[in-house]
Amino acid sequence: MERLEFLQKCILVIVGASVPVSALTLIDPKKVFAKNPDIQWAFLVDTNKCVGCGFCVKACKTENDVPFEANVSRTWVERYVYTKDDKRYVDSPKAALNGFPESRIDLGRGEYKEIDKTNVGKAFFVPKLCNHCSSPACTQVCPVGATYKTDDGVVLVDRTWCIGCGYCIMACPYAARFFHPITKVVDKCTFCYHRLSKGLDSACVNACPFKARRMGNIHDKNDPITKIIMNERVGVLKDEFGTKPQAFYIGLAQEVR
């Protein structure tokens, strides 16, 4: 048999075998999702309004079964204190689960820094959470397809499929991800996806008394949150990585990393 004939026969067999099977398995996922309305969830944090009460952290942990004793959280609040003698102090005691009950700064290793109140210059609170980026580095590096961005803009983790390698945790520039001590897979803020689908606000949005945390549909031009994002000066965290975060901040100081 000539080499050309041999190759032709190979191709014929492969194509022939593909045809019946392909008719059954080629489903276009895009057609399935086209049925849903066009939602893209975005988050708006107003750091001018946050007082550091930590109700959001407590509500999130309660709603999403993250144990209070575990030193991890899907969301947290950071305190920034700048002194008049040009020093910068940042802390987040227990992820602000109990708020900030002390004025002394937690430096870790059991050490604290008392700051004299006459020495305090600028001070503010910054709530942080998963930014549910448009081009999330975390979903890109998952080796098994356990974490993904939904069509309505929420980044989720498939708890039954995650192998616990931790690559997504390493890849996230915002340290939004962690290993859940009980499920032993990766956990992170889900924008309370289970609440959104029931028409409820996310737990943290619901809990904040000062309206520092809000959510909206950025594809809806009439959404009040969208109007703020489009018309007022908002910022995002670590935009240099190109992840295109969807959590926007009002009053973000440039020293916040």
Add this chain to the structure above:
Amino acid sequence: MIVHGEAWTIKELFTLPNEYIYWSIQIVMYPFMTGLVAGAFVLSSLYHVFGVEKLKEIARFSLVFSFALLPVAMMPLMLHLQQPFRGIHVLMTPHFTSAISAFGIVFLTYASIVATEIWLVYRKYFVQTAQSLMAKQNRSMVDNGRMMIFQALTLGARDISPEAVEKDHKACKIMAGIGIPVACFLHGYAGFIFGSVKANALWMTPLMPVIFICSAVVSGVALCILTYVIVQEIRKYMARSKMARWATDADAPNAEELESTKHTEVMISSNYLLYFMIAAMTLEILDLIFRGYTQVKSWDILREVIMERDFTKIFILQYFIGNLVPFIMMSLPGRTVRRTTIATVLVLFGVFMMRYNVVIGGQAFSLSFSGFMDYHLPIIPHDLETFKEGLFGALTVIATPFILFYFINMFIPAFLKEESTH
């Protein structure tokens, strides 16, 4: 309640609440072990592909040792995974945009190539052993077992005429040729895993895959030289005291022959070791110089980690003891086997420290650039996690290839007297 990573991380100043050292000693062991695999294979290929005749003995040895190292490459990953039983998912639904998904495919490809090459080299030996066992009268249970194994290993190809063996050699050369880029890929992708993480200021560099490949070859060659020397010493002792079965054969090599073979092979291998060491060191220093020169946003915290907190680990242990001292030891005139052997031990230590400084060093500072994390390797385990990701887990990983090698050697002898060359 201790979360994963909390047991061995000490956090200092401001670190984000979810930050811990998640990738600990097992992730240091993994590139170290795959580096040894890749390096051993490249050494064996220097003989099979480039025909460096004098490396014949050590080449065969490295090939078999490379095979013993292969299953061990998987061990650190299985010990690290929070869901080890789901490890197979990497083969089931590989997400090809992730470097780790390459693991399954590349690893299996590489394993196939090494296994094929071993089969091609040893096929004649398998057939001969199977035939002699089949011809033997009064076979014992062990003999029967061995016979079945050797029969299976021949894969039914019983022709050991010179033409058939010549086909083996030609195919082996092709396999070794294909194997070199695959071995480079096996370790290059490990470097890519780190180098492509844009979130980590220390890991992110395009040089990382190349640095990893070069230091992988360095570690593989060094380990093969070291193990080869040790095994030759053992064999010399056995030859003198006629201890092992092979030593009582009429044409078995005697101690003097073993010594001279050892000397030649070690000298030539260590030359290659030096070449690759130069490449690895150049790239690492280059990376450091670039960081210090460009001084991007992360430089302040990186400088404190590299120059102050980890100074001893990086400059004293890795660069000085692990690179410079063995380099000088092997470059000075009058190089002896003993000096080279000590140098290889230091080189292996240096490569291990390089992996450690990359993996742990990259997690030594917070993403906030305002805090640090200290890694404390768990010595005495108090639960499964501190065992798997502690000192004893690491020691298990290091010891296993030698145990495997002992068993593999029973069927695929690393030292085989062969008449024909290619």
Add this chain to the structure above:
Amino acid sequence: MLGLVVDKSTNIVLFVYQNFTTVFISFVSVTILMWQEGGRVKSHVWRPLYVVIAFVAALLLFRFFYVPNDFGSGKRGFMYSYHRLSNEAEWKNQPAKYSTSGRERMHEYCSACHGDVVKVRTEKLHGIIPCENCHGPAFQHPEKPEKLTIDRSRGLCLRCHTNLPYATSERHRIPGVDPKTHNTGMECVKCHNPHNPSLEGMK
């Protein structure tokens, strides 16, 4: 453009990988064809390849049974949204714990039974605090739980009312105390009414 090429080629690779039958038939056919071709290919050096093919076929067979067949990509493509599609519904179906009890909505959920308190609260300063912040999640209340908890601890009030000297923060506008000196050890609610916290109405 490059993204499109990458996306399309990964789709093809995935298609092949996911369609075990196709691949298996192809491999077997190629093997048979190779056997028929001629002496050159009949060489024994190809045998390890057959072992590898058999192994890959076994792996694909296992995969056929093990992997759920609804793995696919969403709108963001293979890179960002490759997943098991049914997981989205699993997340949506997770039960909620908190209802919505912020100022605008607390009258919807809580006033049916607790109308007086809700009326007072919505008019006073603490009306901005959702009921569930102090009384715990109440999505299925009063079925489960029948009675909500009442958090009377000092720590709860001190979340906002610890005096912190931050003039540039909204925190500054909240009246606060120094917890180390102000009636230490006592519950705040012994003197202050959390539903109507005006200082005139203190006990």
